[in-house]
Amino acid sequence: MLPVFKLSNGPIPLLAFHGIGQDHRAFKPLAQALEGRYAIYAFDLFFHGAHTAQVTDDVLTKTRFQEIIRSFLDQHQIxxxxxxxxxxxxxxxLATAETFTQQLDELILLAPDGITISPWFRMATSTGFGRQLFRYFLKHMPLLHRFGMVFLSLGLxxxxxxxxxxxxxxTPEQRESVYNSWSxxxxxxxxxxxLAESLNNHPVRIRFFVGFFDQVLPVSFIKPLTRRLQSYELTVLKTGHNRLIEKVAKLF
Known part of the structure; x- marks a missing residue:
């Protein structure tokens, strides 16, 4: 199981999944804004926050993750x-929505990863050699910085x-967490x-929130999914990536 924290109370259970380098506390501003409307259950994902259990497999499959969510729903009678x-x-x-579409009332995605796969992510994780190279660079940060400056100068x-x-x-702890997570x-x-067909066939309210100045996961990254959806809501906020949850909380 994953550690989960109930941050607010309300008639609608809302399962919340944080970003890289965060934990359940990232959703506290949103919990304050949604108190009385949503019961927010915020998870600490693998290698983050209160998650200290050793993983016993090399890679997380969607089947394994869906088993975790099903167990959580059963335990809380949701x-x-x-x-x-x-x-x-x-x-x-998205992995939750894919399996539990028939039980899902609302899907809220804030600058979501997983729709468009970053070429950097693909390069660092798709092969054993790529993962070894990724770990090497994480252990030699000055070299990684120099490569970053070269790519910056080339416009890449x-x-x-x-x-x-x-x-x-x-920090070394952050680098280890990122490597473990990406892998x-x-x-x-x-x-x-x-996925779009499944969402289109069920009455799921789908809402996207993205940052106008976000270059980490820009609005264009959601298009492979949104162009196939019959109905969705898109809100573009004048912010970058890191403050998006805070801005969405203020909007709510």
Whole structure:
């Protein structure tokens, strides 16, 4: 099981999945805004927050994750619910929506990862050699920084993305968490036509919130899914990536 924290009370259970380098506390501003409307159950994802259990497999499969969610729903006697995911947590929100569509009332995605796969993520995780190279660079951060500056000068990397990467990889503990997370979550990807068809066939309210200045997961990254959806809501807020949950909380 994953550690889960109930942050607010309300008639609608809302399963919440945080981003890379965060934990359940990332949703506290949202919990304050939604108190009385949603009962927010915020998970600490693998290698984050209060999750200290050793994983026993090399990669997280959607089947295994869905078993975890099914067990949680059974334990709390939850029938219908909503789900929200920010950044990396978007993968887990989508994996939940994919299996539990018939029980889902609302899908809220904040700058979600998992729709468009970053070429950097694919390069770092898709092969054993790529993962070894990724770990090597994480152990030699000055070299990684120099490569980042070269890619920046060539126009292959945005400055805000470089700043986000450096802040996310600032300490040895953060670097270990990022490596473990990227490697372990690499199989959480989706068949966009199949997922869209399932969502279109059920009365799920789908809401996207993205940052106008977000270069980490920009609005264009949701298009492979949104172009196949019959109905969805899109809100673009004047913010970057890191403050998106806070801005959405103020909007609510």
């Amino acid at each position: 029938g219908r619910f909503a789900v929200i995911g920010f950044s990396m947590g978007g993968r887990f929100a 990397l945005n400055r805000s993305v470089l700043r986000f990467a450096e802040s996310t990889l600032a 372990y979550f690499r199989k959480l990807h989706f068949n966009h036509p199949k």
